[in-house]
Amino acid sequence: MLSFTSFSWVVVLLLWWSVTASANHEESFSRYDFPPGFVFGSGTSAYQVEGAVEEDGRTPSIWDTFARAGYIHGATGDVACDGYHKYKEDVQLMVETGLDAYRFSISWSRLIPHGRGPVNPKGLQYYNNLINELIKHGIQPHVTLFNFDHPQELEDEYGGWVSRRIVKDFTAYAEVCFREFGDRVRYWVTINEPNVFSIGGYDIGISPPRRCSPPFGFSNCLRGNSSSEPYLAVHNILLSHASAAKLYREVYQVKQLGFIGINVYTFGILPLTNSTEDVVAAKRANEFLHGWVVNPLIFGDYPEIMKKNVGERLPKFTPLQSKEIMGSVDFLGLIHYTTMYIKDKSSSLIFETRDFNMDMAVDLSLWDISGASEVPFMPWGLTQVLELFKQEYGNPPIFIYENGQRTERNTTLQDTGRVKYIQAYMGAVLDAVRNGSDTRGYFTWSFLDLFELLDGYGSSYGHYYVDLDDPDLRRYPKFSAHWYSNFLKGEIVGLKEDIEMVSGQSRMDPRKA
Template sequence: MRSLYSLQMVVMINLAVAVLCADKYSRSDFPPGFVFGSGTSAYQVEGAASEDGRTPSIWDTFTHAGYANGATGDIAADHYHKYKEDVKLMAEMGLDAYRFSISWSRLIPNGRGPVNPKGLEFYNNLIDELISHGILPHVTLNNYDLPQALEDEYGGWIDRRIVKDFTGYADVCFREFGDRVSYWTTVNEPNVFAIGGYDQGISPPKHCSPPFGTNCTRGNSSSEPYIAVHNILLAHASAARLYREKYQGKQQGFIGLSIFAIGAVPSTNSTEDIMATQRMMDFYIGWIANPLVFGDYPDTMKKFVGSRMPSFTNHESELVRGSFDFLGVIHYSTCNIRDSPGSLELKQRDFNMDIAASISNYDDFFTASEWPILPWGLQGVLEYLKQAYGNPPIYILENGQRTPRNSTLEDTSRVKYLQAYIGSVLDAIRNGSDTRGYFVWSFLDVFELLDGYESGYGLYYVDLDDPDLKRYPKLSRDWYSHFLNGGSVSPDAVIELQKNFSALSQGHFFQ
């Protein structure tokens, strides 16, 4: 009853804030200490995929098999060699923080055992460069790129042995970097990682089974997503306990886990659609947040998934519960949810079937050239986390606008998107949300999960046809910099910013 009440409140908030999101504000309106940053992840930005001792991750295997539109991260934006240039751009923009991930197979090539000196050197240099420019490093330990060695040896995240190996990897990171890194996210969006990688087979390690996925050579869509998340939660909790017992007292840092959180709105006001939307919230958000806050999965999930749902022992429940100092939120868009009770009648079910709900605009998430601007969806997610999970500290670790990559540097739609969504964060804070930071995805145009190099989210365009991979600032970069440096932002300010955006910055490659 508590969850349904929370959802009904969110629905009302969604309707109300649709016309109330702040449209004129400045950085000074946010609480003191609020962090504004931008981010990337290792495989998507670093390049140097086979240099200096790095071994393949499951991302390398996936892309070299021809997926992701045939694109790879072999070179990407070459951040590995150009990090000093990139950090200088961050500082010029005025970023408080940079969120990046560590490539496990660059640091520990076999997944466990000897540390690669060159990998250690790179991340030490990157962290030092950030700090020397006054930029706070926010580090994610694993973003989809599990070492292929561990996948080959025992199946990676679907085997309990991963808990020990991940904890050992985390120990190296805490020991080597924790004197300068204060914010650790263990695993990036495990809910969507599990759905894409172990149910639908559209992302690494490409596990799935018919009829739920295509072209997979192994996997079980009915059970593996739940097993993978279960082991991720145990690995996270083990790493968090290690950090708290061995490092946190001295290093004074914070550790958390990120959740991909779609905005979910009932297609109608019917009780069935409202309950279906609550199931969507339980399956996407509660799947991760419930164990972290309450020590167990949502009752709805246990009921609908049945014996395929792993269970925590009493000891594991105590280990997982409370094993976070903050929750990371990854949010891009909002979907309309409709009840789909027929799904329960099927003997073969996967994650989407288990929810017994349909997303009316689901395909748009994969095919839309731009996300619709629905900032109240993010505000609704923050309000839901506040009401359902006791208002935990929140960092919005990814939020941004997708556009065709080779379109224009005058990315007005991204500016409008960022202005609306940052305004919605401000409104959520004013309504009591304990949100403490916001990171734009992404700092540069990078290799993207859904389509390689077809789309971009970056504040900077990277010219892939230039041997030097030159970076070009977009209008959104200027807007964000204006805001970060204390300027007031409003629809009128966007128009003025466009006028001042030099036509010369468009570049020949857009002509």
């Protein structure tokens, strides 16, 4: 059961995978309106696409444990899209779509099954094969090292990210990846979404590794401390990132000529009213939600308001740690889906026992709620985020590594709503770039219909439908795949004309094919 104070964060995390259906960006444009070299791609992650969870030496990750406990409607990624066996077929679909780049993650449990120690030769072979297949077809690999899936053995042994011991183990894992794959991989993301990972996994317990404590989150979490562990997890994530980045720069970067960054989940944030309290609360929400991760990377320390509100529960960086973290990214990866309005709730600070939401001291009034079709989604929220990063953080190089629309999973391939969403948010990125944002790439989420966090196989983000009732898990292009392909080939996209031109290509029901 969830406490009232945790409820708003449950809604936020639901919005992680929930986005509405109608667009308001009608401008026509083509990929050539973006700067030369601007990268367009799409993405997946290891547990969500690979399957083969017990094959060739792979051991369970915290994703496996969480899913097998039944927390995602009884669904698991045991098979998922079977990308482990069907990677060549999927790369061919990427070629046909025309992707410049493919973002995927490496399963730590597949590459180093016990979290440390010997490398699994079968896992090594799989990722080499995948990377080689991409390179052969001219598709850039953009690789994430951690996507909510450290080995369960490390969680059982010392608590995973709540222990400083993980810094050494993560760095050793990262070094294997740099050494084995770095001659072909130029873009590395160390950790995906530390901010929402820590809130979901260590405060309200709605995602792996499902640690929390009363009165916050799930009352049946078996371990954890919602008041302190989210901050401890992010602290150790930042130290791990800095350690891996230092190693990469000192040993590999000069030879491999690659770049290293980290991903941050972002929200468009606006005050609910123009009152001073709500305006200040919106700035505070930005500091807590974004600055929590980005401030240390740019300035070497957490935001002052976090230090004030969280107090001794917020870990401190030593001067050496601060020096190593500051400037440890060559780029930032941003994950963005939605915008929310903020109302001040400073009254929460009077409570002695608080979690992240109470420390932030705001009410999260959310606008983009899935199913509320009468409420337009807000692509300008992404423009706002990019302007914020330009103004507050010195305009770092940015890749939009996730952006897309959730729909219910079904066999209808006419996902015109997804096309409207992507076209609108691409237009928002273009607006930001024209206004000076150093955004260098845009990746849709997701390439295939995947196993999704919180929803399993009940929802869909993919350009390609995967027929789970087919033993061969056959893939079928949706309307959005055709639309994206046309865009990537240089055609001018404008919603009305493009929908009329392409819509006939995606009317087939795959179960009748």
